[in-house]
Structures are given as structure tokens and as C-alpha cells.
Amino acid sequence: MTDPTPPALSLSDLSKTFGGLRAVDGVMLQVEAGERRAIIGPNGAGKTTLFNLISGELPPTEGRITLFGRDVTRLPPHRRAARGLARTYQITNLFPRLTVLENCLLAVQALTSVKLHLHRALHRYPALFERARAVLEAVGLTGKEGETVRNLSHGEQRQLEIALALAGAPRLLLLDEPTAGLSPGESHLMTTLLKRLDPSITILVIEHDMDVAFELAKRVTVLHFGKVIADGLGEEVKANPLVQEIYLGAQ
Amino acid sequence: MPPRSRLIGLGALLLLLVISPPFLSSYLLTLLTQALIYGILAMSLDLLLGYTGLPSLGHAAYLGVGAYSVGVLTTRYGAGFWFTLAVGVLVAMVVAAVFGLVALRATGVYFLMITLALGMVIWGLAHRWVSMTQGDNGISRIPRPDLGLPWSLANPLPFYYFALGGFLLALWILWVIVQSPFGQSLVGIRESESRMRTLGYDVWLHKYIGFVIAGTIGGLAGVLWAYYNGFVSPADVELATSVEALLMVALGGRATLLGPAVGAAAIVFLKNLVSVYTHRWLLILGAVYIGTIVYAPEGIAGAVSELQSKRGGRAGRPQAKAEA
Ligand SMILES: Nc1ncnc2c1ncn2[C@@H]1O[C@H](COP(=O)(O)OP(=O)(O)O)[C@@H](O)[C@H]1O
Ligand SMILES: [Mg+2]
Numbered sequence: 195m196t197d198p199t200p201p202a203l204s205l206s207d208l209s210k211t212f213g214g215l216r217a218v219d220g221v222m223l224q225v226e227a228g229e230r231r232a233i234i235g236p237n238g239a240g241k242t243t244l245f246n247l248i249s250g251e252l253p254p255t256e257g258r259i260t261l262f263g264r265d266v267t268r269l270p271p272h273r274r275a276a277r278g279l280a281r282t283y284q285i286t287n288l289f290p291r292l293t294v295l296e297n298c299l300l301a302v303q304a305l306t307s308v309k310l311h312l313h314r315a316l317h318r319y320p321a322l323f324e325r326a327r328a329v330l331e332a333v334g335l336t337g338k339e340g341e342t343v344r345n346l347s348h349g350e351q352r353q354l355e356i357a358l359a360l361a362g363a364p365r366l367l368l369l370d371e372p373t374a375g376l377s378p379g380e381s382h383l384m385t386t387l388l389k390r391l392d393p394s395i396t397i398l399v400i401e402h403d404m405d406v407a408f409e410l411a412k413r414v415t416v417l418h419f420g421k422v423i424a425d426g427l428g429e430e431v432k433a434n435p436l437v438q439e440i441y442l443g444a445q
Numbered sequence: 446m447p448p449r450s451r452l453i454g455l456g457a458l459l460l461l462l463v464i465s466p467p468f469l470s471s472y473l474l475t476l477l478t479q480a481l482i483y484g485i486l487a488m489s490l491d492l493l494l495g496y497t498g499l500p501s502l503g504h505a506a507y508l509g510v511g512a513y514s515v516g517v518l519t520t521r522y523g524a525g526f527w528f529t530l531a532v533g534v535l536v537a538m539v540v541a542a543v544f545g546l547v548a549l550r551a552t553g554v555y556f557l558m559i560t561l562a563l564g565m566v567i568w569g570l571a572h573r574w575v576s577m578t579q580g581d582n583g584i585s586r587i588p589r590p591d592l593g594l595p596w597s598l599a600n601p602l603p604f605y606y607f608a609l610g611g612f613l614l615a616l617w618i619l620w621v622i623v624q625s626p627f628g629q630s631l632v633g634i635r636e637s638e639s640r641m642r643t644l645g646y647d648v649w650l651h652k653y654i655g656f657v658i659a660g661t662i663g664g665l666a667g668v669l670w671a672y673y674n675g676f677v678s679p680a681d682v683e684l685a686t687s688v689e690a691l692l693m694v695a696l697g698g699r700a701t702l703l704g705p706a707v708g709a710a711a712i713v714f715l716k717n718l719v720s721v722y723t724h725r726w727l728l729i730l731g732a733v734y735i736g737t738i739v740y741a742p743e744g745i746a747g748a749v750s751e752l753q754s755k756r757g758g759r760a761g762r763p764q765a766k767a768e769a
Contacts, residue, residue, distance in 0.1 A: 249643050275645030289636035300633045303626050304645035310654075312627035319626065362645060 200263030202227045202366045202396035203248065208257035209420075210243055217243040219420035221257070225366075225398055232407035233400045235417035236440060241400045242284055244417065245368050248398075249281050250274045262365065276305060278365030282355040284374050284400070288343050295339035297354060298326035301361035326361070333357040333387060349380040356387065367391075369399040373406055385409055404432075404441065416440075450753060455703060459613075466605050474601045480713040481605075481612040482669045484706035487693035488619050489662035494691065495699030496623055497655050498635030502557050503564025504690045506544070507537045507660040509571060509682030511667020516584030516677040517577060526590035530668055537664020538657060540567070545656040549649060552638075564687050571679040583678025587671050604673065611669050612706075615662050619702055622658065631655050632700070685727060689716075692730060696737050698746025707745055 210218040246252040250271035373381040401407035416424040493499040514533035518524035596603035697708025
């Protein structure tokens with residue numbers, strides 16, 4: 195508490211069980227402010243569940259979650275968002291029947307009091323539109339504002355995923371497999387986009403692809419059957435025999 | 446949204462509603478008045494069903510409490526119009542505020558079932574609380590309001606314009622709301638509740654506010670309905686009324702406001718036409734519902750805008766440039 199710069203995120207003994215399954219099992223994790231951290235692990239390791247716990251979409255069975263030095267374990271998702279947390283989804287989660295711009299506007303107004311205004315038309319708030327356009331430009335969606343989201347290509351939808359998360363100017367960003375389902379070319383574009391993000395944003399990124407993970411983050415945490423089995427700099431983790439076994443076994 | 450063609454359609458419809466009535470038979474005028482009042486109910490339900498994606502099956506409750514408020518206040522206490530209007534709408538608002546606390550704990554089909562049950566509570570009260578509601582007999586001889594105007598609202602034409610005033614008020618309020626940032630948040634909730642939460646919305650609060658607004662405006666429909674009929678009974682609060690309201694929205698076209706109003710007119714006219722031949726109204730309603738789902742899932746409004754786009758209305762939209 196007295197630490198002048200508390201870690202962006204700190205998980206202590208975090209667990210989540212589904213029936214008999216320990217999807218997240220006693221995870222201890224600390225991410226410093228401004229850090230870029232990758233989480234890797236085979237399918238079903240509990241990575242997405244871990245994100246759902248951090249974002250507040252699922253209540254943990256045990257353990258504590260601290261965001262920028264504040265205990266948020268019992269806060270609902272929207273209160274965590276208000277403290278600077280944003281996330282993207284592995285399975286694209288957008289507003290499919292709205293346009294790209296409308297999607298982005300919803301994200302932009304989310305952390306302002308404007309969202310409760312019901313007496314004036316949305317188009318009377320030019321500042322929101324300016325911000326939305328800037329965010330769309332940052333993810334390379336300029337020119338697509340009027341398109342209905344469900345008509346976008348998968349790659350464009352993945353870009354919009356990032357835009358929605360960036361719209362609220364988050365301090366901690368959780369990215370759940372941002373390159374999921376992308377072609378190698380698209381994946382490369384996405385990686386470039388993510389590397390260009392404001393360095394002051396702390397980023398925790400789940401990546402299935404080890405190469406992408408090492409490109410985005412210096413430090414990597416490996417999750418396996420809900421447990422952290424390795425944690426360290428890229429090369430150390432790659433050399434870890436347990437990690438090699440899991441990955442060679444999985445591939 | 447295609448604001449241009451929609452505004453033109455809106456203007457044409459309103460003009461027709463204002464200038465045509467003096468030339469209509471009193472029978473048609475009666476039906477049109479009913480359509481306007483049910484139109485208010487349907488539009489208010491559209492805020493929930495169409496915009497927020499909340500299928501309420503108890504919306505007749507608000508019409509009921511609004512109507513019963515008028516019945517009790519006017520026949521017992523001889524209350525004047527503005528006071529009765531205020532109380533009727535306020536009672537509906539309070540009921541919605543209480544019901545919302547219960548109903549919004551559930552989602553999907555459970556929400557449907559809870560709103561149904563809550564609607565039945567109001568029906569049960571209308572039926573059983575005889576000292577207040579006169580039970581099955583209903584409250585009759587509700588006088589038409591006296592606004593101190595030179596035209597008596599006891600006559601069909603002035604009352605029609607009175608109902609039109611209520612309709613336009615409801616339309617305007619709802620129109621402003623659905624264009625607002627808050628209105629857009631309701632649409633976001635319909636499209637993805639989980640995303641709205643992690644973006645920072647207190648989804649429950651937004652749904653709750655929407656629920657209370659919808660109930661309040663439903664109460665306005667009830668107030669007008671009681672004055673129009675001069676009579677209110679448990680039949681007004683039946684499940685069938687809630688089902689009709691849902692169907693008006695689905696038939697007219699969700700999330701279009703005016704679509705459900707057109708749907709209300711269609712159902713009101715159909716009901717009166719059909720009642721000449723058969724009593725199996727619910728069966729007909731069911732058939733209309735299935736027909737809507739199969740042939741016009743987006744309702745009348747959807748079919749109309751599809752026709753417009755087939756005529757090339759939106760074909761020429763500029764295509765976006767290639768990706769960066
Ligand atoms: N809501 C849930 N209910 C029950 N089991 C779940 C739920 N969510 C995830 N699981 C299970 O938890 C395990 C971890 O899943 P997940 O976190 O999605 O893994 P990952 O993202 O690492 O692939 C899997 O076995 C999955 O089937
Ligand atoms: Mg996952």
C-alpha cells in the first residue's frame with residue numbers, strides 16, 4: 195500500500211473451479227505498471243478463465259485480485275473498467291448489427307457520464323465522435339466507419355476488438371489471443387499494431403503462438419492445467435524442460 | 446439508420462393522422478383511436494423488446510394500473526384530468542420500479558416468465574381486490590375528461606385528437622430517448638451484454654431505467670384507454686393484452702418505434718374485423734405471429750425498408766477504400 199508505484203495487477207492464490215475441474219489453480223502473478231507480459235499454455239489451460247476472473251465476469255472460488263494497489267476481488271466488471279481495466283475477447287464479442295462507428299462510440303462513452311444522458315441525441319456530442327474516429331484510425335479501420343460489423347471480415351473484426359478496448363484509454367489491457375483465426379499476413383499486421391501501442395499501457399496478452407508471444411512480451415508466464423508452471427524471460431522459458439515437453443507434446 | 450427516408454415516412458404518416466379523421470366514419474375513427482392508444486403501449490414495449498432485447502410478457506400490467514387509477518380516481522373522487530393523468534402515470538412508474546427489481550434478476554426466457562407472473566399479479570389484484578376494483582364487474586361510467594376546451598371530448602373526433610396528442614407525446618419522448626447516448630446503450634446491451642459490462646456499463650442500471658420508462662409510458666396508454674372506454678375491467682389486464690402488445694412490436698418491426706405503432710393499428714383493425722366472424726381471436730393471433738416469423742421476421746418496417754433498398758435506395762453507397 196505504501197509502495198509509490200504499485201503493480202498494475204497482482205493475483206494471489208487465485209482459483210476457479212467448475213464442478214470438479216480446477217480451471218485456475220492457485221495462481222500467483224504480479225504484473226508491473228508498464229510491463230508487457232504474455233501468458234501462454236495449451237488449449238484448456240485456463241487462460242481465458244483467468245481473464246474472466248481478472249475482468250470480474252466470473253467470481254473466483256478463492257484468492258485475491260489487486261488492481262493498481264486496490265483490492266477489486268469483489269467489484270463488478272464495470273467498476274473495474276472504471277479503474278482502467280479493459281479487455282478483448284478470444285471469441286469476437288462485438289455489437290454485430292451496429293456500424294463500426296456506433297460500436298466505437300459505445301466504447302468511448304462507456305466511462306463518461308454521457309452514457310446516462312437521455313435527453314439529447316448522441317450526434318450532438320462531437321467530442322465522442324472525434325475520439326471514436328481517432329481510435330479507429332489507431333487500429334487501421336478508417337474508412338470502415340459506416341460498415342455494419344457483422345459484414346466485416348474476420349480480420350477487421352479483430353481490429354475492432356482492439357479499438358473497443360482502447361477507447362476508454364485503459365491503464366491495463368488484457369488481450370485474449372488477438373491473433374486468433376488470422377492469416378499469417380493479418381497476424382503480422384496485428385502484431386505490428388499491438389507493438390505500436392502507447393508504452394505506458396500495461397499489457398497482458400494471451401497467445402497461443404509462442405513466436406508471437408515472444409515478439410510482444412519480454413516476460414512470459416506459462417499456464418498448464420490452471421497452474422503457473424514457468425515464469426520468466428523468453429529464453430529462460432523456452433529452455434525450460436517442462437515447457438518444452440508440453441509444447442512439443444501439444445504440437 | 447436511414448434517417449432521410451424514415452423522416453419522410455414519419456412526416457407523411459403524421460400528416461395523414463392529422464388531416465384525414467374528419468373525413469372518416471365514426472367507426473373507423475373509433476378504431477383509429479384505439480390504434481393510437483395501443484400504439485403507445487406497443488412503442489413503450491419496443492423500448493424493452495426491440496431496443497434492449499428484453500421480452501416482457503407482462504406489459505399489460507402498466508396499461509392496467511394506469512387505467513384502474515383513472516377508474517378509481519374519477520368515479521370515486523371525481524378527480525380532474527391533470528391530477529388523474531399524473532397519478533395514473535406515477536402509479537405505473539412505481540409499479541415498474543418495483544417489478545423491475547424482481548424481473549431484472551433474470552435474463553432470457555426466465556425474464557419472460559417472471560414478467561408474465563408479475564403481470565398476473567396485477568390481473569389477480571384487478572380480479573380480487575373487489576373493494577377497490579369492483580372485481581369482475583369492472584369500473585364503469587368513467588367520464589371523459591374535461592379540459593375546459595370548446596370541444597367536448599365525449600365526441601369521437603375531439604377525443605381522437607386528444608389521443609393523438611398522447612400518442613405524439615409518447616412518440617416524441619421515446620424518439621428522443623432512442624437517439625440519445627442512453628438509448629444507444631440499450632441497443633448495446635441487446636447486442637452484447639457481456640461486452641457492455643467490461644466496457645464499463647452498469648448493465649443492470651441501464652436496463653432498470655429502460656424498464657421503468659417503458660412501464661411509465663405504458664401507464665400513459667392505460668390512462669387514455671380508461672378515458673376512451675369509460676370502463677376498465679380485468680379483461681384489459683389479461684395475458685392476452687400483453688401477448689397482443691408483443692405481437693404488435695414483432696409484426697410492426699422491432700426497434701423502429703413507428704413500426705410497432707403500425708403493428709398496433711394492424712392488430713386493432715384485424716381484431717375488430719375478425720370478431721365479426723369468429724371468437725377464436727387467440728388462434729388468429731397465433732397464426733399472425735407465425736406468419737410474421739416466417740415471412741417478415743423484421744416486421745412491417747423491415748419489409749418496407751427491404752423494398753426500398755431493392756429499388757436501389759442503398760445500392761449506390763460508396764464503398765470503403767482498400768485496407769491500409
Ligand atoms: N463457464 C465454464 N463452465 C465450465 N467449464 C468451463 C467454463 N469455462 C471454461 N471451462 C473449462 O475450463 C478449462 C479452461 O478453459 P479456458 O480458460 O477457456 O482455457 P484456455 O483459454 O486456456 O484455452 C477448460 O477445460 C474449459 O472447458
Ligand atoms: Mg482461451
